[in-house]
Amino acid sequence: MPASESPDHIEFRIGTEGKIETIDIKTVEDYSAEDGSLLIKLHQEEKSLKGDTRDQKPRKLDYATAMMPGYVGMKNLPPEEAWALFNYKNAGEEGQTIMAGHINKNSPTLLLPLQAGVCPFDCKECPFALSFEENKAKKTKQIGVEETRILVQQSLEQAKKHNIDVSDIGVSFVGSGDATPNQHLEDIFKMIAKEFPNVRRVRFSTVAGKAHKGRLTPMQTVAKIIDSPEYKGHPQISIQVSAHNTDEDLRAAHVYEQRLSSEEVLSGERGFTVEDAKRMLLPLVEVAKQFGQIVQAQKDKGLKNIRKPTLTFVCTSTTKINLKSLGKRGFNPESTVVQLRPILSDDPKDCMKKEVFFALYHSLRDAQYDVVLMPVSPSGVELKAG
Numbered sequence: 001m002p003a004s005e006s007p008d009h010i011e012f013r014i015g016t017e018g019k020i021e022t023i024d025i026k027t028v029e030d031y032s033a034e035d036g037s038l039l040i041k042l043h044q045e046e047k048s049l050k051g052d053t054r055d056q057k058p059r060k061l062d063y064a065t066a067m068m069p070g071y072v073g074m075k076n077l078p079p080e081e082a083w084a085l086f087n088y089k090n091a092g093e094e095g096q097t098i099m100a101g102h103i104n105k106n107s108p109t110l111l112l113p114l115q116a117g118v119c120p121f122d123c124k125e126c127p128f129a130l131s132f133e134e135n136k137a138k139k140t141k142q143i144g145v146e147e148t149r150i151l152v153q154q155s156l157e158q159a160k161k162h163n164i165d166v167s168d169i170g171v172s173f174v175g176s177g178d179a180t181p182n183q184h185l186e187d188i189f190k191m192i193a194k195e196f197p198n199v200r201r202v203r204f205s206t207v208a209g210k211a212h213k214g215r216l217t218p219m220q221t222v223a224k225i226i227d228s229p230e231y232k233g234h235p236q237i238s239i240q241v242s243a244h245n246t247d248e249d250l251r252a253a254h255v256y257e258q259r260l261s262s263e264e265v266l267s268g269e270r271g272f273t274v275e276d277a278k279r280m281l282l283p284l285v286e287v288a289k290q291f292g293q294i295v296q297a298q299k300d301k302g303l304k305n306i307r308k309p310t311l312t313f314v315c316t317s318t319t320k321i322n323l324k325s326l327g328k329r330g331f332n333p334e335s336t337v338v339q340l341r342p343i344l345s346d347d348p349k350d351c352m353k354k355e356v357f358f359a360l361y362h363s364l365r366d367a368q369y370d371v372v373l374m375p376v377s378p379s380g381v382e383l384k385a386g
């Protein structure tokens with residue numbers, strides 16, 4: 001519960017398993033952009049109050065949250081239009097105009113983190129990755145209900161100050177961190193459902209790591225929430241899995257790229273191979289099965305608007321998405337939306353070529369998949385938030 005509040009400073013106590021911690025969260029700064037996005041940086045100082053605390057140094061953690069504009073008309077577009085949107089960053093002013101036509105400032109999405117400090121995964125080029133040079137000395141923390149409540153409250157307050165309409169928003173846990181190791185997803189969801197009626201949609205994102213023994217995966221947690229008697233469909237809940245590749249070796253190489261290419265591993269000081277990386281990920285066959293369970297749970301509940309889980313691919317000049325492999329793993333159009341995201345590079349040579357995009361887009365649409373585009377926002381605020 002908040003113990004004291006001022007517009008920029010909140011202090012509260014949390015008690016977990018007999019341990020009491022005080023946490024100060026201070027809004028450090030915010031940046032707003034023309035497309036209606038807002039980046040909010042927060043700083044936390046945390047101190048355990050158990051035992052003698054006289055010499056205790058507070059643990060310092062930084063968070064970033066972001067309000068993003070909502071998007072419209074991103075799904076199942078005619079191929080030429082889909083390409084124009086997918087490729088808008090490389091198309092100068094014309095591209096900016098195309099993107100502007102898909103922005104809806106009336107229904108923004110708040111991006112929230114799931115780990116403070118550092119993520120346990122090691123995705124290519126991600127600054128939150130465990131093996132990212134600047135993160136090596138950092139500690140990580142699974143963000144729980146209390147922190148999330150404060151992060152949502154603070155972010156909404158800041159958004160209102162910038163005249164962003166927050167009467168109908170989505171929350172997406174897609175900032176720094178990943179849903180797999182966070183054991184608080186269900187409680188976080190319940191808290192949001194109870195305390196923030198203006199949140200209409202909640203989405204968790206994950207690379208689908210293997211859950212610790214006895215714990216649920218984020219997909220299983222979503223199915224469990226939908227199954228629970230108290231869930232009546234509000235807010236809508238969904239999940240996004242960043243698959244990156246239909247080939248398990250290439251997928252593991254992407255999610256553990258920074259560890260695999262670290263000096264310790266390259267010098268042989270530490271053993272870590274693609275096979276080790278693969279063992280730490282939930283096989284796509286399992287992901288597909290759990291996608292099916294989420295859709296089935298919604299049908300069993302009689303929900304009208306079924307939110308199919310999303311399988312995301314960041315597309316580069318070398319990306320290959322094999323439609324047969326998708327089917328072999330058990331994915332199907334009834335329980336999977338495919339999301340295509342262009343690689344974030346200033347060099348068009350790194351980007352997927354038009355003819356490759358066309359072939360992929362046509363094949364996915366011919367196979368009846370819903371295809372959603374997710375280009376980077378004009379302000380790029382989501383990248384700064386993670």
Ligand code: SF4
Binds near residue numbers: 120121175207
């Ligand atoms: S991309 Fe996401 S899952 Fe991967 S290291 Fe970064 S924060 Fe973690």
